[in-house]
Amino acid sequence: MEGIKHIVAVASGKGGVGKSTVTVNLALALSAQGYRVGVLDADIYGPSQAQMLGVAEGTRPQTVGENTFLPLEAHGLQAMSMAFLVNSRDALVWRGPMVVGAFQQMLNQTKWDDLDFLLIDMPPGTGDIQLTLAQKVPVSGAVVVTTPQDIALLDARKGIEMFRKVKVPVVGVVENMSLYTCEKCGHEATIFGAGGGERIADEYNTALLGRLPLTLDIRELADSGTPSVIAKPESAESQAFADIARQVAQAVMGTQQSGPTISFSE
Incomplete structure (x- = not known):
């Protein structure tokens, strides 16, 4: 695509596993490593990247010509989201074709400026x-985000299977909320189970890109619009994101993938 070298999808089989938080921190980690990075929020019904990037409600992108948007810039990233185009408090009661149309417009009608990576x-x-x-x-x-919980792994498997069917290479798995450490006593607990990310990575012969802890900081900083990677770059969580970013960049640099042909059969 014009203005973009590599597109990376960050996905999950189910909601609530921290996919958007991983996306924004991964994008910021890639940016900190010298890459030009953009983020496209493709969750049309529930966009969250505007808040995580600290973009004020009501901020709208500039237009170029009749049907082209300039991406907003936040923390050194280029960004586009449905939250920039509609009132974020309004519910979008749309059928599938309208959602697909909105996604295609944001992707194709945004004037991305010389990106090394666009994270979706x-x-x-x-x-x-x-x-x-x-x-x-x-x-x-594609990067697949999951928690170690068995229920989350069921849906993560479906996500990996889907990408394989449409011939999109799965770069690896990120295990989020893998370990909780009590701030008062230091006790460690695997609240959502243990080893789930590693098991699913082994099952599908892909990489376990990293394990991220369940911490108050990651949640609070993302909610405040200053994610961990920029707010506390020396923290253990930010270093984990940096390591994941290096692996993703190494895996996809030089990879050129043509769009697959999808067919349906009974």
């Missing part, structure tokens, strides 16, 4: 947006 914060599941992305866009790779 995917909606949960394996539906219209995922199929449209695979059909219309040369995706260099």
